[in-house]
Amino acid sequence: MKVLSVSSEVFPLIKTGGLADVSGALPITLKDFEVETKTLLPGYPAVMKVIRDPVVRLEFPDLLGERATVLEVEHEGLDLLVLDAPAYYDRPGGPYLDPLGKDYPDNWRRFAALSLAASEIAAGLLPGWRPDLVHTHDWQAALTSVYMRYYPTPELPSVLTIHNIAFQGQFGSDIFPGLRLPDHAFAVDGIEYYGTVGFLKGGLQTAHAVTTVSPTYADEILTPEFGMGLEGVIATRIDDLHGIVNGIDTDVWNPATDPVVHTHYGPTTLKNREENRRSIAEFFHLDNDDAPIFCVISRLTWQKGMDIVANVADQIVAMGGKLVVLGSGEAALEGALLASASRHPGRIGVSIGYNEPMSHLMQAGCDAIIIPSRFEPCGLTQLYGLRYGCVPIVARTGGLNDTVIDANHAALAAKVATGIQFSPVTETGMLQAIRRAMHFYADRKLWTQLQKQGMKSDVSWEKSAERYAALYSSLVSKGM
Numbered sequence: 001m002k003v004l005s006v007s008s009e010v011f012p013l014i015k016t017g018g019l020a021d022v023s024g025a026l027p028i029t030l031k032d033f034e035v036e037t038k039t040l041l042p043g044y045p046a047v048m049k050v051i052r053d054p055v056v057r058l059e060f061p062d063l064l065g066e067r068a069t070v071l072e073v074e075h076e077g078l079d080l081l082v083l084d085a086p087a088y089y090d091r092p093g094g095p096y097l098d099p100l101g102k103d104y105p106d107n108w109r110r111f112a113a114l115s116l117a118a119s120e121i122a123a124g125l126l127p128g129w130r131p132d133l134v135h136t137h138d139w140q141a142a143l144t145s146v147y148m149r150y151y152p153t154p155e156l157p158s159v160l161t162i163h164n165i166a167f168q169g170q171f172g173s174d175i176f177p178g179l180r181l182p183d184h185a186f187a188v189d190g191i192e193y194y195g196t197v198g199f200l201k202g203g204l205q206t207a208h209a210v211t212t213v214s215p216t217y218a219d220e221i222l223t224p225e226f227g228m229g230l231e232g233v234i235a236t237r238i239d240d241l242h243g244i245v246n247g248i249d250t251d252v253w254n255p256a257t258d259p260v261v262h263t264h265y266g267p268t269t270l271k272n273r274e275e276n277r278r279s280i281a282e283f284f285h286l287d288n289d290d291a292p293i294f295c296v297i298s299r300l301t302w303q304k305g306m307d308i309v310a311n312v313a314d315q316i317v318a319m320g321g322k323l324v325v326l327g328s329g330e331a332a333l334e335g336a337l338l339a340s341a342s343r344h345p346g347r348i349g350v351s352i353g354y355n356e357p358m359s360h361l362m363q364a365g366c367d368a369i370i371i372p373s374r375f376e377p378c379g380l381t382q383l384y385g386l387r388y389g390c391v392p393i394v395a396r397t398g399g400l401n402d403t404v405i406d407a408n409h410a411a412l413a414a415k416v417a418t419g420i421q422f423s424p425v426t427e428t429g430m431l432q433a434i435r436r437a438m439h440f441y442a443d444r445k446l447w448t449q450l451q452k453q454g455m456k457s458d459v460s461w462e463k464s465a466e467r468y469a470a471l472y473s474s475l476v477s478k479g480m
């Protein structure tokens with residue numbers, strides 16, 4: 001089966017978060033299920049810089065007003081279609097934000113162009129290759145199925161994956177003419193959303209199937225608390241809604257071979273983590289003692305519960321723990337965390353910024369990773385933690401609930417526990433979880449058991465890729 005995947009980020013070329021990990025890893029495992037994926041992504045400078053010998057496959061003289069070219073290239077096992085449109089993507093800054101951290105004002109056009117190009121490829125414009133199905137990710141690609149519905153193209157099945165419903169791509173109705181959709185697309189069963197234009201909303205109305213990245217989150221987004229205003233639309237798609245938990249690339253994330261990990265290890269050589277632990281202590285200027293090192297690797301936002309971390313940092317130290325934080329995000333949270341580090345030299349270390357290699361080393365050297373998200377569609381850092389013996393301490397929500405087995409009495413007795421869950425997601429809830437972790441950590445045998453059990457968890461893409469492949473097949477065979 002041939003699939004066109006459409007994503008605004010793809011690891012290892014461009015990544016601001018978990019979306020890139022998923023869109024970069026899933027196509028590789030899908031090959032085992034006879035799914036051949038080509039991935040369309042924007043030609044940002046970071047992408048154009050690393051691709052080698054691309055072939056021009058398609059030209060758009062006027063893609064929503066600008067020239068664009070589709071380049072085909074193979075990169076680290078991925079078949080890529082790069083949308084080279086300098087007017088849209090050749091800019092300083094990140095994929096979505098300018099160098100000052102503000103949204104580009106024309107993001108709607110930049111990602112509508114991506115979606116329109118995808119729909120043209122779906123219609124067979126790429127010489128010699130036409131997909132059997134289109135898989136779009138998040139609001140940035142969600143207009144693909146909208147264009148597929150309203151442009152006179154042969155109908156092809158489409159799947160939309162929601163990685164985070166908080167990001168919906170909502171814009172004023174004044175942009176509508178610029179999308180070049182027929183007038184009747186601005187309607188309740190199209191992209192109209194309370195008088196505005198909703199990209200994700202349009203995708204939810206037009207994709208043949210909707211998936212999200214864990215079963216618990218699939219249930220949660222049907223409720224007003226988590227649906228962020230789209231729960232009603234999602235309820236109308238309940239028969240086509242699937243929760244498929246993310247996996248991770250177990251080759252990239254392998255403590256036995258990871259090139260940035262100083263000392264490799266596996267479940268039977270956990271003592272080798274000591275050396276990595278020392279490197280972490282050195283990097284974050286921590287005292288080199290036996291107290292557990294809790295880590296956080298995250299966007300510093302309210303969603304991720306980072307205000308809670310900042311508020312309990314003093315108490316973590318008072319309980320005898322150490323804390324290291326790698327992340328960037330809201331200025332107030334960055335400031336609060338940095339202030340906690342300066343109050344507790346040797347006990348708290350904070351590194352503001354995005355540092356992929358350091359994120360690997362932290363998983364390989366820290367004792368536990370704290371993920372106090374208020375909502376978490378799937379979460380990947382707990383999966384990396386499981387794989388690296390860095391015990392996850394997680395909020396009981398979304399994919400965190402589905403992937404970590406809480407160390408309650410029954411789970412410990414049955415030797416199936418892999419981490420600690422807590423609820424409610426409050427300062428008290430998190431401190432209780434840290435207290436439990438300190439208690440388990442004091443019993444080295446128990447702690448090692450938790451680490452080993454986590455390392456045995458199946459966090460690979462195999463099972464989930466099989467579910468995606470089955471979903472694709474069912475849609476294609478239905479001839480939707």
Ligand SMILES: Nc1ncnc2c1ncn2[C@@H]1O[C@H](COP(=O)(O)OP(=O)(O)O[C@H]2O[C@H](CO)[C@@H](O)[C@H](O)[C@H]2O)[C@@H](O)[C@H]1O
Nearest residue numbers: 017018019163298326327353354355356359377378379380
């Ligand atoms: N400062 C830093 N330096 C280096 N690496 C950093 C970093 N900050 C974060 N990361 C990395 O970025 C990724 C974050 O992925 P997550 O799944 O945790 O959340 P995100 O909200 O981005 O993804 C959304 O999409 C994914 C994919 O579906 C869902 O798992 C998730 O729940 C949803 O919110 C991880 O690979 C993490 O290691």
